[in-house]
Amino acid sequence: MELRVVLAATQREYVAKLAEFLREEEPGWEVSAYTNASALRMELERKPDLLIGTRELVIGFRNAGGAAGKTIVLTEERDVRGEGFEGGAVSGEWETMALYQPLPSLLSGIRSETASQPSSARSGGAQVVTVFSSSGGTGKTTVALNIVRHAGEMGLRVFYLNLEALNATSLLFGRGEPDSFSRLMYALQSEAQGWEEAFRRLKRHQPQLRADYVDAPEHPGERLALQAETIGLLIDGVRRSGMYDAIVIDPDSGAGDWHRELLRASDLAIWLVVDDAQAILKADKLYRYWQGAAGSDFGPCAFVLNKATGTVAGPGMQNRWPLPCGLTEVALPYIPHWKAIDQPARVLADAAFAGAVERMCENLGIVRHSGKGANEKTRREVVHGGVQRARARGTG
Template identity: 50%
Template sequence: MGKRVVLASAQREYVAKLAEYVREQEPEWDVAAFTYASALRMELQEGNRSVDLLIGEADLLREAGAAIDRARKVLALADGTMAAEEWASIDQYQPLPVLMTAIRTAIAGDRVASANECRIITVFSASGGTGKTTLALNMLRQAGERGLRTFYFNLEALNATSLLFGHGEPDSLSRLLYGLQAHPEQWDELFAATCRHQPYLRTDYIDAPDHPGERLALPSELLAEVLGRVRASGRYDLIVVDPDAGAGEWHRSLLGGSDQVVWLTTDDVQCLTKTDKLLRYWNASAEGLSDKLVFVMNKSQGQRSLNRWSLPGDGPAMSLPYVPQWKTVEQPGRLLGAPAFCGAVDELLEALGIRSRTPSAKRRKEADVRGPHRAFVRGAG
C-alpha cells in the first residue's frame, strides 16, 4: 500500500500545485491537501489511515494543535526568513523537484537537511572574466578551514578546473544524470561512485566533463533535483555552485533555487550594463531573486569607483581586491594564497553568515601568520 501524505498551506494555488506534482511523481501515494487548520485537525483526528508525512506551513501546524502528533513525521515549510524550531524544515519556495526530494527523504526515514543545515550559494556574474571560479574556490577552501563540509558544483560549459582537480573521469556527470533518471532509487550508490574529494580545498566535487554539451543540455528540473538530493543527503553544510555567465532558463532557475547569490561585477561600464539588463530581463523582484542577491565588486584597487552604480542598492555589499600577480600565474593553486584576497573572502563569509563550526588552533595560527587584512567594505576608508 502507498504512503499517506498530507499537505497544508494557506495558499490554495500553492498547495494544489504541490499536491498535483506529488501525485504525478508517486501515483501509489495517497495525497491530501488542506488550506484550513480546522479541516486539517479533523482529518488527523478522524481519518481512517495513519499519516506517514505531514508537511505544511508552521502557522497551520501550530493551529492544528496536538492533532499533528498523530502523523508519524512532520516537516515544516519555511518562508525563507525563519525556520520553525519545533520541526525539521525546508524552504517553501523551491523548485518542485527539490521539494519532492525532501519529501521522499523524509518518507524514507533519512535525516532531512534544512536550509539552516545546508546552504546553496551560487557565485554568478552577467559577464565573463569577473573571477567567479577564483572566488568560489577560495570560499570553499576557507569554509573548509572553518570546519564546514562543502561540495563544489562546477556548471561552466567550458572550464579549466581540471588544472587544479586533475582530469579524473569526464563522464562522471553523464553517469550520474543518467542513473538518476533511470534508477532514482540508486542515488546514494551513484553519488558515492562519482563524488571525489580535493584535500587542499577540503571539498567534495564531481569531475567536469570535457565536452560542453553536457552542461548546455542540462534541464532546469534535472539540475534542481540533483542539487536537492545532494542537499538532502545530510553530508554537507555548504554547496557552492559555479555556473558560467548566461541568461538561460536554467541560470534563472538555479539562482531562484539558491539560498544566496554572490553576484560578481567589476568597475567596468560593460559589466555593469550587462548586469542591469539581465536583472531587468529576469525582473528580479517578481522572480523573488532580489532578496537573495549579494553584489560584490571584484578586482577593486581600493579607490573610488569610476562608474556610477546603477544596480539595486546604494552600492556593492563589499569589494574584493585586485591581485596583479594573478595575471601571470601558471599554477592554479596560487590563486588560493593571496593574503589580501583571503582576508576579504573571510569577511565575505562572515557577511553571508558562514561561520566556523569550532575554532581550531591551526586556524588561529594561520590567521596570525597572515596578519590583519581588511576587505574593501563599502563605506570604509
C-alpha cells in the same frame, strides 16, 4: 545522540582537523568551527549544546549571557577550572582538557562529558551559495574556490559544483573521470532510489580545499544541454543527501532558464561585478529582467565588486552603480600577479584576497552552519541580514 557542537580556536589547522575528526567519528553531531570572535558570536546566539574552545576565544564571551549548555576549555596548562571565567563568561558548568593530545583521547573525554547532555532540535540545512556573473572575466571560479577553501577551513562539509560549459578546474583537481557528471545525471533522472549510492561513488575529495566535487566532462555538450528542471533536481539531490553543510556552485555566465533556476534555488547568489561600464550595464539589465520574470521567487542576491583597486562606491569606483540594491561592504582586491599565474593552486595562496573573501563570507553569513532539514525560508534567513544591509546602501 544528536548534539550541536561549536569549536572555537584561533589555530586554523587545528580546528579544521578536530572538526573533520569529530564528524567522522560522530556523524550524528552537528559540528561547526570558528577561528574569530565576530563569527563565533553570531553562532553562539543559537545556543549550541556544547562549546569547545581555547581560552582566548571563550573568555571573550563572559558577558554572552549563556553561550552554551556546556563548555569545554582546551588549554595547554594544568586544570584551572573556573579561573578567568568570573562574571558569567559561560553558563552552566565547564571542564578543561588538554589542547594537544591524541584526537581519540580528546573525543573520549568529550563523550564522557556529554553522556547526559540533552540535544537541541536541528534547525537548518545545507546552504547553497552560487557565484554568478552576467559577463565573463569577473573571476567567478577564483572567488568560488576561495569560498570553498574558507568554508572547509572553518570545519564545514563542503561540496563544490562547477557547471561551466568549458571547465578548466582539471588544472587544479587533475583530469579524473570525465564521464562522472554524465553518469551522475543519468542516475539522478532514471534511478531515484539509487542516486545517493551513485553520488557517493562518483564524488571525489580535494584535500587542499577540504571539499568534495565531481569531475568535469571533457566536452561542453553535457553542460550546454542542462535544463532548469534538471538543475533543481541536482541541487535537491545533493542537499537531501545530508553529507554537506554548504554547497558552492560555480556556473558560467549566461541568461538562460537554467541560470535563473539556479539562482532561484540558491540560498544566496553572489553576483560578481567589475568596475567596467559594460559589465555593470549587463548586470543591471539581466537583474531587472529576471526580477520581472521571477518576481518574489527570485532568491537573495548580493552584488560584490571584484578586482577592486579602491573602496566600494568611493574614489576607486570609476562608474556609477545603477541598481537599487547596493554593493556589499567588502570588495575583493585586484591581484596583478595573477595575470601571469602558471600554477592554478596559487589563486588560493594570496593572503590579501583570502582575507577579503573571509570578511565577505562573515558579512553575508555564508559559513554559518545551519544543520539539516530546514525549509527554504529558514535557510535563506541565514543570509537575509547581510543582503538587506547591502540593499540599504543602494545608490540607484
